[in-house]
Amino acid sequence: MSFFQGSAMYINIISNGKYKYVYINESYRENGKTKTRHVQKVGRYDLLEAKDPNFLEKLKAQYEEPRKRNEELKEEKLNAMVASLDRVIEPDYLSNAAPLLCYGMEPVRAVWNNDLKLDYRLNYLQEHYSECEFNINDAVFYLSAFKLINPSSIAYAYDKKNHKTSESES
Numbered sequence: 655m656s657f658f659q660g661s662a663m664y665i666n667i668i669s670n671g672k673y674k675y676v677y678i679n680e681s682y683r684e685n686g687k688t689k690t691r692h693v694q695k696v697g698r699y700d701l702l703e704a705k706d707p708n709f710l711e712k713l714k715a716q717y718e719e720p721r722k723r724n725e726e727l728k729e730e731k732l733n734a735m736v737a738s739l740d741r742v743i744e745p746d747y748l749s750n751a752a753p754l755l756c757y758g759m760e761p762v763r764a765v766w767n768n769d770l771k772l773d774y775r776l777n778y779l780q781e782h783y784s785e786c787e788f789n790i791n792d793a794v795f796y797l798s799a800f801k802l803i804n805p806s807s808i809a810y811a812y813d814k815k816n817h818k819t820s821e822s823e824s
Contacts, residue, residue, distance in 0.1 A: 663717045665710070667699060674699035676710070678717065762799040 662681045667674050676696040682689055696702065702709045767773045776791035784790065 662721065663693065665713055665717065676702060676713070678713075758803050759796075759799040762802055763795070766795055766799070 664679055664681065666677045666679045668677060669675075676699050677692050678694040678696060679690050680693045682691070696713065706712070773791050773795070776794060777789075780786060780790045
């Protein structure tokens, strides 16, 4: 059985008549519902305890280690995903290849546009009350998102954006 497919293994003791039986069970999801199945019948509790009084602790330790490793792998994967969203990828200006995109701002853009409707508001204000030739919404969004993702100085973000645009124009 695989421990890395979202299933959880655990020890279950079930009373059946006058005896208790030890099972290794697996909890898993199927079609959105949680289900359980017996993976292995270990044996009668009293007989196992007579052979080794610490059998239950040993059995739990045997299945606890893969569970901890599974949790560590999930945490490492999540940290790697977050780090990849946070990374600013520098394009290679000397080659003709298209610049790499940084997708870390996309969740911020969704909140900006869909929840807060700031794109609509800033565009409306620019259209009716400003004579700026550049898109204020794009500039404010970039600086705000950059500050949220990488809380360094706004001046650094502005200089970095200007460096990218001036390089691509020449």
